[in-house]
Amino acid sequence: MHFFKHSRITAILCVATLTLATVGAVNAQVKKGKSRPAKTSQLMKGLIKPNCDALKKGLDAGPEDDKAWAALGVNASILNEGSYLLMDDGRCPDGVWAESASKTLRKGSADLLAAIESKDLSAAKASFGSMTKSCGACHDAHKEKK
Numbered sequence: 026m027h028f029f030k031h032s033r034i035t036a037i038l039c040v041a042t043l044t045l046a047t048v049g050a051v052n053a054q055v056k057k058g059k060s061r062p063a064k065t066s067q068l069m070k071g072l073i074k075p076n077c078d079a080l081k082k083g084l085d086a087g088p089e090d091d092k093a094w095a096a097l098g099v100n101a102s103i104l105n106e107g108s109y110l111l112m113d114d115g116r117c118p119d120g121v122w123a124e125s126a127s128k129t130l131r132k133g134s135a136d137l138l139a140a141i142e143s144k145d146l147s148a149a150k151a152s153f154g155s156m157t158k159s160c161g162a163c164h165d166a167h168k169e170k171k
């Protein structure tokens with residue numbers, strides 16, 4: 026009886042430790058890749074967010090000239106490259122991450138770039154909407170709630 030109780034507690038502790046270790050490992054992976062120094066939060070702040078904000082602002086205002094369209098093309102192409110970076114260096118922990126980075130963000134930004142290149146504002150806005158579904162999808166699963 027005593028032994029049984031003890032081994033049950035040990036078993037529970039083991040499961041708890043294992044769960045914590047797994048969560049910790051997944052967290053470490055999503056916060057930084059395996060070998061390159063850039064943290065995910067730095068990619069978000071320095072690359073993903075500024076380009077996304079510039080697109081939002083530019084599409085809301087409506088580009089006035091070729092120069093403005095070209096600037097939006099830069100933003101969309103960088104976000105498309107970002108979709109590859111997010112999959113590199115062992116950073117991707119699971120299917121939710123893969124789906125949002127390598128499908129939603131990648132296809133949305135490629136469609137957006139095509140719409141920008143043909144200066145089709147309503148198509149660009151629609152693609153922007155699809156692309157930005159990737160943000161919440163990945164964050165819901167992988168960004169710590171504050």
Ligand code: HEC
Nearest residue numbers: 055056065066069073074077122125126159160163167168
């Ligand atoms: C494939 C997953 C993924 C996608 C897609 C993604 N993010 Fe993130 N993002 C993260 C993770 C993980 C964090 C938390 C990083 C941390 O705190 O270590 C984060 C954090 C952030 C932050 C906070 C950065 C900070 O440290 O202050 C911003 C801003 C952000 N993301 C913007 C965006 C925007 C905008 C998009 C969509 C265009 C996007 N993210 C798409 C995974 C993703």
